[in-house]
Amino acid sequence: MATFGSCSAAPSAGHPPICPAGAAGMVRPRLVLFGDSITEQSFRPGGWGAALADTYSRKADVVVRGYSGYNTRWALFLIHHIFPLGDLAPPLATTIFFGANDAALLGRTSERQHVPISEYKENLKKIVNHLKDCSKSMLIVLITPPPVDEEGRERFARSLYGEDARKLPERTNEMAGVYAGQCIELAREMHIPCINIWSKMQETDGWQKLYLSDGLHLTPEGNAVVHKEVVQTLRAAGLKPEIMPYDFPHHSNIDGSCPEKAFQ
Amino acid sequence: MATFGSCSAAPSAGHPPICPAGAAGMVRPRLVLFGDSITEQSFRPGGWGAALADTYSRKADVVVRGYSGYNTRWALFLIHHIFPLGDLAPPLATTIFFGANDAALLGRTSERQHVPISEYKENLKKIVNHLKDCSKSMLIVLITPPPVDEEGRERFARSLYGEDARKLPERTNEMAGVYAGQCIELAREMHIPCINIWSKMQETDGWQKLYLSDGLHLTPEGNAVVHKEVVQTLRAAGLKPEIMPYDFPHHSNIDGSCPEKAFQ
Numbered sequence: 050m051a052t053f054g055s056c057s058a059a060p061s062a063g064h065p066p067i068c069p070a071g072a073a074g075m076v077r078p079r080l081v082l083f084g085d086s087i088t089e090q091s092f093r094p095g096g097w098g099a100a101l102a103d104t105y106s107r108k109a110d111v112v113v114r115g116y117s118g119y120n121t122r123w124a125l126f127l128i129h130h131i132f133p134l135g136d137l138a139p140p141l142a143t144t145i146f147f148g149a150n151d152a153a154l155l156g157r158t159s160e161r162q163h164v165p166i167s168e169y170k171e172n173l174k175k176i177v178n179h180l181k182d183c184s185k186s187m188l189i190v191l192i193t194p195p196p197v198d199e200e201g202r203e204r205f206a207r208s209l210y211g212e213d214a215r216k217l218p219e220r221t222n223e224m225a226g227v228y229a230g231q232c233i234e235l236a237r238e239m240h241i242p243c244i245n246i247w248s249k250m251q252e253t254d255g256w257q258k259l260y261l262s263d264g265l266h267l268t269p270e271g272n273a274v275v276h277k278e279v280v281q282t283l284r285a286a287g288l289k290p291e292i293m294p295y296d297f298p299h300h301s302n303i304d305g306s307c308p309e310k311a312f313q
Numbered sequence: 314m315a316t317f318g319s320c321s322a323a324p325s326a327g328h329p330p331i332c333p334a335g336a337a338g339m340v341r342p343r344l345v346l347f348g349d350s351i352t353e354q355s356f357r358p359g360g361w362g363a364a365l366a367d368t369y370s371r372k373a374d375v376v377v378r379g380y381s382g383y384n385t386r387w388a389l390f391l392i393h394h395i396f397p398l399g400d401l402a403p404p405l406a407t408t409i410f411f412g413a414n415d416a417a418l419l420g421r422t423s424e425r426q427h428v429p430i431s432e433y434k435e436n437l438k439k440i441v442n443h444l445k446d447c448s449k450s451m452l453i454v455l456i457t458p459p460p461v462d463e464e465g466r467e468r469f470a471r472s473l474y475g476e477d478a479r480k481l482p483e484r485t486n487e488m489a490g491v492y493a494g495q496c497i498e499l500a501r502e503m504h505i506p507c508i509n510i511w512s513k514m515q516e517t518d519g520w521q522k523l524y525l526s527d528g529l530h531l532t533p534e535g536n537a538v539v540h541k542e543v544v545q546t547l548r549a550a551g552l553k554p555e556i557m558p559y560d561f562p563h564h565s566n567i568d569g570s571c572p573e574k575a576f577q
Contacts, residue, residue, distance in 0.1 A: 089370060089371065090367075090370075091362075092363050092366040092367040092370065093367050094358070094359065094363075094364075095358065096363065096367075098366075099356050099358075099360065100356075100358075100375070102356040102363070103354075103356040103357050103360075104378070106353060106354075107353065107380075110376060110377075112374060113366065113370070113374075115561075116371075116561060116564065116566055118563075118564025118565065118567075119564055122572065123564070123572055126561075126572065126573070126576045127561055130561075137375055159571075162569070164562075248523070257532035279384075288519035297380060297390075297391055297394075297562065299381075299382075300380065300381055300382025300383055300387070300426075303382075303383070303387055305424075305425035305426070308386065308387055308390065309390070312390045
C-alpha cells in the first residue's frame with residue numbers, strides 16, 4: 050500500500066471511507082423515459098436515450114421505461130409500479146412519449162392497439178396527474194407521436210409479408226397529427242412543456258426517409274432530433290448538465306498525494 | 314373511456330391498478346458498470362454500455378458508474394456509496410474495469426494517477442470482497458485494462474499540445490500488460506470471471522487504430538469488442554436475456570378487449 054504523505058491512510062474495503070462523499074454520491078438524480086417502442090429502442094445505435102445518458106454523464110441516470118406496442122390505456126397499468134407514490138427519490142424529470150399506437154386505425158391490422166382520441170388525452174392526463182402526485186417538483190415533459198410515412202409503412206409491410214401485406218395503411222400521418230394536437234392541448238391546459246415532434250420533423254424536406262426507418266420508428270438522424278429537443282426542453286427548465294453537480298469529485302480535483310481531501 | 318367487454322374497468326391513475334403487475338415490475342435487476350473513463354464514455358455513439366442496455370432491454374437496467382481518470386486507489390473511496398452494504402436490491406452483476414490509469418508511468422506526465430502494481434491488485438481485491446459482502450449471488454466480472462498504442466498516444470498529445478507535447482510516453486502497452494496480468498491472476502485466485510481485453514484486442518491486426526481512438530480510449534469497433542465479451546461472460550454465467558423475464562407483459566400477450574388479464 051502506498052503512503053499518502055501527511056494524510057491519513059487510504060480507505061479499506063472493510064471500513065467506510067474516512068471522508069464520506071456525502072449523500073450526493075449515493076442518489077444520483079434520475080431522468081425516466083416512459084413510452085412505447087420509440088422509447089424502448091432509444092438505446093439502439095444512435096438512440097436518443099443513450100445520447101441523453103451521455104449528455105447527463107456523471108450528473109443524472111437515464112432510466113428507460115419503454116414498452117413496445119403499448120398505448121396509453123395499457124400504460125396506466127404500469128404507472129403505480131414504475132412511479133410508486135411515496136417514493137423518497139422520485140425522478141427529477143420524466144418524458145411521456147405515447148400516441149403512435151393509440152393512433153392506429155380502427156378496422157385495420159393494428160386496431161388492437163387503437164385508443165379513441167378523447168380517451169388518449171384523458172389517459173395522458175391521468176399519467177401526468179399521477180406523476181404530479183409522486184412529486185411536486187418533477188419536470189414532466191410530454192412528447193407527441195412522431196409523423197407517419199405511409200409509403201414507408203407499406204414498403205416495410207411488403208418486406209415482411211410480400212403480397213400478403215395489408216393493402217390499407219394501419220396508421221396515417223393525418224391521424225398521428227390529430228393525436229399530436231390533443232397532446233399539445235393537454236400540455237397547455239396542464240402548464241407543462243411539450244415537444245411537438247410530429248411538426249418538428251416535418252419541417253425538414255425528406256423527413257420520411259431521413260428520420261423514419263420503417264415509416265414509424267426512428268433512424269439515427271430521427272433520434273438526433275428527439276435528443277436535441279429533449280435536451281433543449283430540459284435545459285429550458287434549468288436542468289443544465291454543466292451546472293449540475295458531479296456525483297463524485299472530478300479526477301483533476303484529486304490531489305495524488307492526499308486523495309481523501311477531495312472526498313471530504 | 315372505452316369499455317372492456319366483460320372485463321372490469323381500466324385502472325385509473327387515482328387508484329392502484331386492479332391487477333397489479335407484481336414486484337417483478339417494480340424492481341428491474343441492475344447491471345452496474347464500475348470503472349474509469351472507458352466505462353464513463355460507454356454511452357457515447359457506439360458505446361459498449363449503451364449496447365449492453367439494448368441487449369438487456371426490458372430485462373435489466375444498465376447503470377453506469379464510470380469515473381474518468383480514476384484509479385483503483387480513488388475508486389475505494391466510492392465503493393461504500395455506490396454499493397452500500399445492506400442494499401435490499403444489490404446489483405445482479407457488476408463489471409470492474411480499472412487499471413488504465415493505475416498503469417500510468419512514474420516520472421511521466423500522468424504519474425499522479427499511478428498506483429503500484431501490488432497495490433492495484435490489492436485494491437481490486439478489496440473492491441471484489443466488498444461486492445461479495447454486498448451480495449453473495451452478485452456476478453462480479455473483472456476486465457483488464459485495454460492495450461495501449463504508444464504512437465496513438467503521441468499523435469493525440471501532439472494534436473493537443475503541438476511541440477510542447479511530452480516526448481516520453483505516459484503509458485506503455487508493456488506496462489498495461491503487466492497490470493492486465495495481475496487482474497487475471499486475481500480473478501483466478503478469487504474464482505470470478507475475467508475478460509482479458511488487453512490480449513483479446515491484440516489478436517486482431519491493426520488493433521491500434523481499429524480499436525483505439527487516441528491510443529487508449531475505444532473506437533466504436535473497440536466498444537463492440539468489449540460489448541461482445543461482456544455479453545458472452547454474462548451469458549456463460551446464466552444471464553441470458555432471452556430467458557430473463559420481461560418486467561411487464563409483452564404487448565402481443567395483451568388482449569385488446571380485456572387488457573387487465575395480462576397484468577394479473
